[in-house]
Amino acid sequence: MSKPPPAPEVPVRPAGPEAPEPAEAWDVAGEDFGPPPLLLPPPPVPETPEEPSEARGASGYQVLRLLGEGGMAQVFHARRLGAAGFAREVALKRIRSRPRRDDSFRRMFVDEALLAARLRHPGIAQVYDLIEEPEGYALVMEYVEGHTLKELMQVAARKAKPLEQAFACHIAVDVAEALHYAHQRTEEGRPLGIVHRDVSPHNVMVSTTGEVKLLDFGIAWSRLEGRDETASGIVKGKTSYMSPEQALGEEDIDSRSDQFSLAILLVELLTGQRVFDAGANELKTLHRIILASPEDVSAATRALPEALRPLIGRALSRDREARFPSCADFAHALREYLASQRRVFGPRQVTQEVARLLSLPEASAEATVSMSPASAPGRTAAPRPSLPRRALLAVLLLALGAAGLLAVRRQDMRGPSIVSRPQPEEPRAAEPQREPSPAVDEPVTSPSPPPLPARRRSGAPTPTVPTQKPPTPRRSLATPMGTSFADAPSMPDDSSGNTTPQPETP
Incomplete structure (x- = not known):
């Protein structure tokens, strides 16, 4: 009875980093198992836009633009690029070049990351990660647009x-x-x-x-x-x-x-x-x-x-x-x-x-924010309208025309005046007091001769009165409507206020 052939020895890969590469697994048993199965193709690499400012580093963040800077750090708008086209906008905070060599600034940067990582509130910008770049540490934070x-x-x-x-x-x-x-x-x-x-x-x-x-x-x-x-x-x-x-x-x-x-x-x-x-x-x-x-x-x-x-x-x-x-x-x-x-x-x-x-x-250069009680916050004061010079002139002319028209209408509504104020007479020499006399000083009819000289007392000096021609009345006194007594000869007033000449009582 013959012995069965010994089984082929399976090569064992020794442990350790220096282990040699094993033989092809498909030839281990000396039999044909067919070709190996096909592997799935890798996903396509998405096309990324050209990097605008800095090359994408090993951290996988693409810097887009500078958002702001202070005495210790700069904040950039960046994009986190991941597998299968994943991208997320973040804010990247980096230590500035000069403080980067200062250990105290580096410790403050790490302390901020450790503290902010414990704060999760909708009113606080989140801190996602602390990464180490070739230039130093960087904080990955929530980007707030x-x-x-x-x-x-x-x-x-x-x-x-x-x-x-x-x-x-x-x-x-x-x-x-x-x-x-x-x-x-x-x-x-x-x-x-x-x-x-x-x-x-x-x-x-x-x-x-x-x-x-x-x-x-x-x-x-x-x-x-x-x-x-x-x-x-x-x-x-x-x-x-x-x-x-x-x-x-x-x-x-x-x-x-x-x-x-x-x-x-x-x-x-x-x-x-x-x-x-x-x-x-x-x-x-x-x-x-x-x-x-x-x-x-x-x-x-x-x-x-x-x-x-x-x-x-x-x-x-x-x-x-x-x-x-x-x-x-x-x-x-x-x-x-x-x-x-x-x-x-x-x-x-x-x-x-x-x-x-x-x-x-935009407001003019001279405009300032008024915070008086008349325009308190929450109640924006309306700006005063500014009119061109031509418009202001037109408004002024219209106002003057309206005032003149109103004056004319008022005069028409009043009608002609029956009694008007006597015109001021020219200054004359003071007349001496005269004794009562029934004689009439001035004629009644019109036109009238020049006024008679006043009687003088015995022993009183005779005043010299220049002879004046009375103005010709525009209308007859028989038509009182439309007659102005300023155009008629002046008449002395008695105590009753009546302008009609009355004989004096002896």
Whole structure:
């Protein structure tokens, strides 16, 4: 009995990186199993547009344009390219070239990413990822299509149109609620104590769909483990929007510091002016903020409605204990004010207000935003109509013609005057008193001879009276209608007021 042939040995690939390549699997058994199955073709690579500014790096982000820059970082509009034609628009925040070599800036950048990754709120721009590029770290953030409040206020100032009052209050409400969420954030039951420290028009965006987004927690303060602590006396933030405790560099700042900054922002939205700003003199601005004088607050809010001024004044109190307990309470007070004004404001009204503002024509160089009570925010004062010079001249001529026509009509309605005022006579020498006489001084009939000289008393000098020819009457005295007694010879009046000559009683 013959033994069966031994089975062929299957080559075994030894483990390790230096293992040789195995033999073809289809020849292992020495039998023909047919050709190997066909593999599925790879998906087609989508055609990508030409990269406008920078080459696409290994991170897979295509930079489209620069959105903005600050002292530490630049923000770009970018596109995330993935498999099968996947693309997503994002905002890419990169450290600038000079601070990139500074370890402190790198740590701040990482701290911002770690903190922002814990915040998920519709009113806060999201942070998706922290990537490392050849040039350094980069933050991948939510891209918000719209305008910052800084841009909208610049447009309003350029077009000399104040922002709608309800629009400004609605923005403040949304930002206050987003801040309150960050202030109350906890981790494992321990409060993080987040304070934004940079609430300003640059860091608030209004999207094209009416959403309000709070940006940039780069200099936020928190109790996050491993985060660098701000040294005492170091001031961070924009000077014009600081709270008194932030301007003094105090360590124990809390959520009420952001409330103070938000109130400054609200006043600027309503009036176009910052409360404590002293122009280019930052030291004077810091001094005014530290004092937080009620007179400054009252002067800045004088043009605002009476019901709104106490709310803003409370949020701008120098003593933080006198402010609202939280930003949520501040938001609730503003909502109640809007309800008392019967104003309903939401994303739809936000988009309408932004569209109205952007569609307005540019104002002249001399035009300025008037924030007087007559044109308070929310009630845009209508511009005075300006007429050409020819139109003004035509109006003036029409007015003069109408006045002349009215005078003529009044004269026609009155008719001829029967009794008119005697014309003033030429000055004559004073006549001496004469004794009573029954003689008539002047004739009655017309035409009459020249008036007789008055009798003189014995011993009295005879006055010299020049002989005057009486004016010829235009009409006969027999026709009193249309006769003017100013044209007739003057007649002396008796005590009864009758102008008819009467004989004197001897």
